[in-house]
Amino acid sequence: MEEFVFQIGPIRPPSEANSLLLRVTENCPWNKCKFCMLYKKNDFHTRPVAEVKKDIDTMAEYRDRILAYKDGEDWNMPAVQADYETLLSDDARMCYQMVFRWLTEGDSQAIFLQDANTMVLRPEWLIEIVSYVRERLPEIQRITSYGRANTLAKIKEEDFRALRQAGLDRIHSGYESGSDKVLELIAKGTTQEEQIIGGQKVRQAGIELSIYFMPGVGGRELSEDNALETAKVINAVNPNFVRLRTFVLRTGSLMEEVRASGNYTEATDMEKLLEIRNMIAHIDPSKAKGRITSDHIINLLQEVNGDMDTDIPWMLSYIDSFLALPELERKKYQLARRMGFPLDWKQMYRLKESDQTYIADLAKNTVDDAAWEALLHRFMDRYI
Ligand code: SF4
Numbered sequence: 315m316e317e318f319v320f321q322i323g324p325i326r327p328p329s330e331a332n333s334l335l336l337r338v339t340e341n342c343p344w345n346k347c348k349f350c351m352l353y354k355k356n357d358f359h360t361r362p363v364a365e366v367k368k369d370i371d372t373m374a375e376y377r378d379r380i381l382a383y384k385d386g387e388d389w390n391m392p393a394v395q396a397d398y399e400t401l402l403s404d405d406a407r408m409c410y411q412m413v414f415r416w417l418t419e420g421d422s423q424a425i426f427l428q429d430a431n432t433m434v435l436r437p438e439w440l441i442e443i444v445s446y447v448r449e450r451l452p453e454i455q456r457i458t459s460y461g462r463a464n465t466l467a468k469i470k471e472e473d474f475r476a477l478r479q480a481g482l483d484r485i486h487s488g489y490e491s492g493s494d495k496v497l498e499l500i501a502k503g504t505t506q507e508e509q510i511i512g513g514q515k516v517r518q519a520g521i522e523l524s525i526y527f528m529p530g531v532g533g534r535e536l537s538e539d540n541a542l543e544t545a546k547v548i549n550a551v552n553p554n555f556v557r558l559r560t561f562v563l564r565t566g567s568l569m570e571e572v573r574a575s576g577n578y579t580e581a582t583d584m585e586k587l588l589e590i591r592n593m594i595a596h597i598d599p600s601k602a603k604g605r606i607t608s609d610h611i612i613n614l615l616q617e618v619n620g621d622m623d624t625d626i627p628w629m630l631s632y633i634d635s636f637l638a639l640p641e642l643e644r645k646k647y648q649l650a651r652r653m654g655f656p657l658d659w660k661q662m663y664r665l666k667e668s669d670q671t672y673i674a675d676l677a678k679n680t681v682d683d684a685a686w687e688a689l690l691h692r693f694m695d696r697y698i
């Protein structure tokens with residue numbers, strides 16, 4: 315009996331957590347960034363278009379099958395469960411669950427094309443896939459994909475326009491830094507010039523651009539350069555979204571070798587925040603009008619969100635109000651946040667009293683700076 319399965323890749327941006335996931339390529343064609351530990355053990359492959367289209371058909375079949383159990387706003391859950399139990403394999407059950415979750419709790423109008431750099435596919439193949447998604451899943455309103463800056467810079471303007479026409483809505487791109495020195499240090503395999511050329515072409519084709527930056531990735535030595543050159547790229551590209559991913563030197567990553575070379579010092583948690591402030595202060599609101607978001611637990615101040623054309627003064631004053639806190643209050647919040655506290659420092663009273671006492675004692679008693687950073691790092695090392 316035929317098994318109804320489709321491939322599911324490992325990673326998607328947090329903002330696509332509720333999207334259906336369509337695996338178009340496998341792993342990363344570059345796979346050399348020193349901070350990245352995602353695909354190091356896996357080789358890159360493109361998937362044949364026919365195979366991807368078959369996956370789209372399977373998704374559509376599951377969608378129809380599951381929607382048959384919906385009556386108005388209600389789901390016939392015993393029937394869904396019985397149907398689920400007829401599936402022959404764990405893989406088929408996982409696919410069914412994914413479509414069910416997408417229809418019931420997710421964004422049933424969004425799909426994300428995996429894995430790390432789908433834009434590397436020949437444009438005509440990608441156009442065929444995007445068009446087929448629109449045909450078989452007509453409820454989809456947003457199709458998004460990852461694309462490396464180096465790849466984006468090579469794609470022709472007319473191909474971007476054709477992709478937009480076919481229905482590609484947004485490209486997510488891990489720029490990480492706008493500084494050539496930092497890009498070389500982390501082996502990102504791209505340059506500031508390519509970032510600007512690629513980003514501008516995406517925007518001119520009417521495709522939304524969401525770019526990711528890693529404050530702190532250049533270490534203490536390149537902090538100023540990282541902030542200023544990143545702001546320069548943002549001003550030149552005017553992306554729709556700038557997403558912050560504060561850098562943490564992960565245990566086991568190749569950045570450990572960079573540090574061991576002796577020319578790299580990981581910035582402290584507070585220095586990384588100051589770098590974010592410096593970068594934001596150099597964004598020109600007359601040129602960059604998209605939105606800054608801190609949509610990851612790794613950022614110390616998750617409230618630093620806003621439209622670049624109107625909210626920069628607010629974002630700077632918000633950071634300054636945190637920096638103006640007495641040192642112990644700052645440390646208490648840092649620790650709580652690094653332990654996973656999801657709110658800002660004004661909400662610390664919401665923690666259980668026993669947790670507040672534990673955090674206050676630890677913050678008060680860890681006086682050595684290196685021990686303090688090591689303590690914070692232990693928590694952050696667990697984050698993806
Ligand atoms: S391009 Fe992305 S997925 Fe590939 S190695 Fe770099 S960070 Fe990792």
